Amino acid sequence: MIQPPAIPEIIQLIPLKSYLILSTALFVIGIIGVLTRRNAIVIFMSVELMLNSVNLLLIAFSSYRSDPTGQVFVFFIMAVAAAEVAVGLAIIVMIYRNTRTIDINFLKKLKG
């Protein structure tokens, strides 16, 4: 019989479905945050939470199936998130400078 390679204990003990449920819970918390908060910065943080839940799921699948491609995708998601946060926070700073508030209920001017 072939000796199986060293498998981390967590992968032997925890089924993949636990990670599915954990990352779904994080994603739903992010959705609720986006829908309930009015502060633009907190909405941004909730979006980061959703991105991170997807990262966790990609890493879990990639580790369980020992396929490094999923982790490379997480790398790209992190790069895109960094660029998104830089531009988004610049937009928020600009909005604050012009309207003195970052309450999104105040930003209805595009509504027809």
Place this chain on the structure above:
Amino acid sequence: MNPTLSFFYFLSFLTILSAIMVVVSRSPIHSVLYLILTFFCLSGHYILLNAQFLAAVNIIVYAGAIMVLFLFVIMFLNMKEEEEKFRGNVTKIAAAIVGGTIFIILFGAYRKTQVGTYNPYEFKSQTGMVESLGMVLFRDYLLPFELASVLFLIAMVGAVMLGKREIGERHF
């Protein structure tokens, strides 16, 4: 109980708790601090999953760079004492219904799904290390990697252009 198992459950509990605190805490500063805690918990999950490289990158990029940017902007805008008014109860209930429905739908889908598990004979424990990730990143995904640098250049130019003060515009 097995220590690894209890550590996993403790870490998951802490992750969910701090994520909830991000959403419910009143001051944005507290939200940022709880978000940093969430990111550290997620890095712990990555280490448990044997993805050491991404655990380090997660701490450096998210907890190090992005969260500092958030903190900087919050202190810049001086919103510490400006307690935001929460939305009405209708919005809260609607958001809870939407979130709960998505969770229940996905949960029901998972119950019927075969997600598969690890293959004990083809398992490679070096998957999450720098070497194997670098092989994939610089061989198969070289073009997206280079395009990411273009994306960063565009983001940098855009952020500088948006943040620049026009003539006649007021200071903070």
